[in-house]
Amino acid sequence: MQSGLLSGFNWNTYMIATSTLEISAKAYRQNIRYIRSEIGPKPTISAVVKGNAYGHGISQMVEIAEKAGIRHFSTFSSDEAWEVWDRSKKESEIMIMGMLHLEELEELIAKGISFYVFDFERLEKAIAISKEIGIPAKVHIEVETGFHRTGFDWDQREKLAEMLAKNYSFISIIGLCTHYAGAESVSNFVRVKNQIALYHEFKDFFNSQGIAFKTYHTACSAATLIFPETIMDMVRIGIAGYGFWPTKETFFAKLNSLPKGKKDPLKRLITWKSTVMSLKAVKTGEFVGYGNSYMALENIRLAIVPVGYGHGYSRLLSNQGMVLIKGQHCQVVGTVMMNAIAVNVSKIKDLKAGDEVVLIGKQGGKEITVSSFSESTQQVNYEMLTRLPKNIPRKIIL
Numbered sequence: 126m127q128s129g130l131l132s133g134f135n136w137n138t139y140m141i142a143t144s145t146l147e148i149s150a151k152a153y154r155q156n157i158r159y160i161r162s163e164i165g166p167k168p169t170i171s172a173v174v175k176g177n178a179y180g181h182g183i184s185q186m187v188e189i190a191e192k193a194g195i196r197h198f199s200t201f202s203s204d205e206a207w208e209v210w211d212r213s214k215k216e217s218e219i220m221i222m223g224m225l226h227l228e229e230l231e232e233l234i235a236k237g238i239s240f241y242v243f244d245f246e247r248l249e250k251a252i253a254i255s256k257e258i259g260i261p262a263k264v265h266i267e268v269e270t271g272f273h274r275t276g277f278d279w280d281q282r283e284k285l286a287e288m289l290a291k292n293y294s295f296i297s298i299i300g301l302c303t304h305y306a307g308a309e310s311v312s313n314f315v316r317v318k319n320q321i322a323l324y325h326e327f328k329d330f331f332n333s334q335g336i337a338f339k340t341y342h343t344a345c346s347a348a349t350l351i352f353p354e355t356i357m358d359m360v361r362i363g364i365a366g367y368g369f370w371p372t373k374e375t376f377f378a379k380l381n382s383l384p385k386g387k388k389d390p391l392k393r394l395i396t397w398k399s400t401v402m403s404l405k406a407v408k409t410g411e412f413v414g415y416g417n418s419y420m421a422l423e424n425i426r427l428a429i430v431p432v433g434y435g436h437g438y439s440r441l442l443s444n445q446g447m448v449l450i451k452g453q454h455c456q457v458v459g460t461v462m463m464n465a466i467a468v469n470v471s472k473i474k475d476l477k478a479g480d481e482v483v484l485i486g487k488q489g490g491k492e493i494t495v496s497s498f499s500e501s502t503q504q505v506n507y508e509m510l511t512r513l514p515k516n517i518p519r520k521i522i523l
């Protein structure tokens with residue numbers, strides 16, 4: 126209980142954020158339907174939810190994805206895996222593709238969370254714990270095919286095969302995997318083709334040693350859409366699940382195979398909204414905001430919107446960004462501040478504090494897309510989305 130001046134104060138007020146992200150479950154279902162139509166009925170779709178589910182919120186996306194029938198999630202790190210674990214209502218499979226601390230292995234193995242293994246230290250430790258606790262670690266062996274981030278090298282294959290064969294009964298060798306170095310861009314075509322070939326050499330080598338894996342998986346969104354030969358037992362779908370083409374090139378490459386009318390089958394999940402905080406009149410010749418990057422050339426009216434670079438609205442959108450207010454595009458003027466932007470609302474009538482501002486999404490038949498947003502900041506979709514801070518509330522829209 127508070128006393129004195131603040132007694133009776135509603136502390137929940139602190140929970141009202143300056144902007145909100147709406148996440149469309151319907152759009153997700155559509156994207157999954159499209160991916161399913163591309164890969165056929167058999168392969169598992171693993172929803173990649175690293176980077177706070179590409180900014181959409183892990184807990185919101187686990188709920189949405191499980192309702193859409195997804196039962197497999199890929200994370201980068203163990204902290205993300207635990208978040209999925211906490212949220213999952215369907216005992217979905219969870220796979221860590223990157224960082225975990227060796228001290229956590231026992232807990233991860235005990236809970237059945239699978240993880241990539243790309244060095245002998247992690248493999249040895251996983252085997253030792255599996256033996257000790259009598260629960261087989263679920264491991265995915267990652268092989269280096271040319272991305273050069275993580276993965277066993279070709280010349281490590283014999284030692285690796287020996288260790289796997291020797292410990293076959295202690296660990297569960299779930300997957301053989303790799304990741305492509307930019308399947309979304311035609312300039313990487315030869316490199317990706319070489320990676321596919323090398324992956325198959327690894328696969329054949331292990332098979333020749335009597336080592337079979339339950340799941341062969343290599344494809345991210347772009348590989349799934351552009352290199353169908355990479356669709357094996359499972360595809361790891363990140364960006365396309367959230368409704369974005371990995372690049373324009375991927376979209377153009379698929380355009381001809383799209384259904385009649387060529388409507389984009391991928392739908393954006395995210396809408397970012399805020400409100401007008403206050404209004405201000407600025408006279409001709411006056412400057413707006415920090416420095417002198419914007420001088421009013423006529424009398425203008427500004428709306429101050431409480432979203433700034435501290436909320437993921439890039440500073441590079443200074444004097445460039447657009448928002449929607451009352452169904453009209455309004456330009457950011459002056460520099461993006463830590464917590465706010467000023468937008469020119471001279472043409473809008475009857476505007477008042479509290480009116481809706483759309484930073485990404487639709488309003489009155491007009492739209493601000495993430496790509497228009499990220500093109501002007503030279504950020505790719507991936508980066509812009511994952512920079513949206515965790516503390517912006519995410520609301521699921523059914």
Ligand SMILES: Cc1ncc(COP(=O)(O)O)c(C=O)c1O
Nearest residue numbers: 173222304345346361362363364
């Ligand atoms: C290993 C791995 N698999 C799959 C993905 C998903 O990629 P995308 O978002 O392009 O589908 C990623 C993301 O970068 C990844 O690192």
